[in-house]
Amino acid sequence: AREMRPRLAFEPALWLRLLRAALPIGAANFCLVAYARTDMLMLEWLAGTSAVGMYAAAFKLVGSLDILPLALTTPLLPLLSPVIAAGRREEAGRLYRGAVTLTCAMAVPVAAGGTALAGEITALIYGAGYAPSAGALRVLSWAAVFHFILYVMTTAAVAAGRERLFTAYAALLALLNVILDGLLIPPFGFLGASWATLLAEGLLLAAGAWVLREELGVPEGRGLAAILGAGAAAALLLAWLPAPLLVRLAAAGVVYAGWLWWSGALPAELLRVVRAGALGGAGFSPPGSPV
Numbered sequence: 001a002r003e004m005r006p007r008l009a010f011e012p013a014l015w016l017r018l019l020r021a022a023l024p025i026g027a028a029n030f031c032l033v034a035y036a037r038t039d040m041l042m043l044e045w046l047a048g049t050s051a052v053g054m055y056a057a058a059f060k061l062v063g064s065l066d067i068l069p070l071a072l073t074t075p076l077l078p079l080l081s082p083v084i085a086a087g088r089r090e091e092a093g094r095l096y097r098g099a100v101t102l103t104c105a106m107a108v109p110v111a112a113g114g115t116a117l118a119g120e121i122t123a124l125i126y127g128a129g130y131a132p133s134a135g136a137l138r139v140l141s142w143a144a145v146f147h148f149i150l151y152v153m154t155t156a157a158v159a160a161g162r163e164r165l166f167t168a169y170a171a172l173l174a175l176l177n178v179i180l181d182g183l184l185i186p187p188f189g190f191l192g193a194s195w196a197t198l199l200a201e202g203l204l205l206a207a208g209a210w211v212l213r214e215e216l217g218v219p220e221g222r223g224l225a226a227i228l229g230a231g232a233a234a235a236l237l238l239a240w241l242p243a244p245l246l247v248r249l250a251a252a253g254v255v256y257a258g259w260l261w262w263s264g265a266l267p268a269e270l271l272r273v274v275r276a277g278a279l280g281g282a283g284f285s286p287p288g289s290p291v
Contacts, residue, residue, distance in 0.1 A: 114141020
């Protein structure tokens with residue numbers, strides 16, 4: 001067997017280029033860490049430790065699901081970057097819009113389940129003493145829809161060489177959250193913090209879609225509408241079907257999947273992203289993301 005030895009090379013010019021490319025992403029991650037801590041700090045300051053506990057209970061449940069958009073954005077970057085670099089804008093747009101649609105399809109069941117089952121979930125996991133946190137869970141479940149899609153948008157921005165857009169997104173998100181927390185926590189407590197998160201994520205989602213529209217297009221309204229319709233049907237089943245929880249979950253899953261298949265909401269291009277994810281492609285996702 002041939003012995004291979006690594007060769008150390010000192011290239012300060014290359015290091016400087018890498019550092020310049022990494023600085024915007026590092027700054028963005030710093031802002032995201034600050035954003036993740038803002039709600040708790042503002043709640044403790046303006047509403048007390050009891051409000052922090054209620055909010056944290058819901059926040060942790062939703063935040064634990066960040067693995068879902070991470071699984072999609074991991075293969076998305078290496079798929080999207082060479083397509084954009086080659087100037088194939090139509091193909092890049094299809095990949096981007098398809099990824100947004102797929103992410104929405106993953107997020108809407110979270111919102112539907114959080115809306116219909118918030119009381120049961122908090123009682124099962126935390127006990128009756130945390131019943132008030134169900135309200136925060138309902139709001140944060142919808143914030144997760146915006147947050148999941150923002151994973152795709154920030155990944156697309158990095159793929160397009162617009163790292164500074166990611167930095168601006170993270171800084172604005174942190175600033176918006178502080179302002180909205182200051183306005184909403186005093187009158188509404190931990191529910192106000194939940195609404196602040198939803199509004200901040202929603203405003204940044206709208207801004208991101210507007211900025212990327214020329215390069216990558218606008219997500220397809222028909223597919224998103226079909227996903228929301230399927231989610232509404234699933235939520236109604238979860239809330240009103242007179243059956244045990246597992247039966248309701250199974251019925252809602254069948255209805256949701258059947259609705260998406262019947263409506264053709266998920267485009268064929270998504271198979272590339274899903275297949276790449278199954279094969280373990282490497283890519284980028286915004287670390288430190290809170291929800």
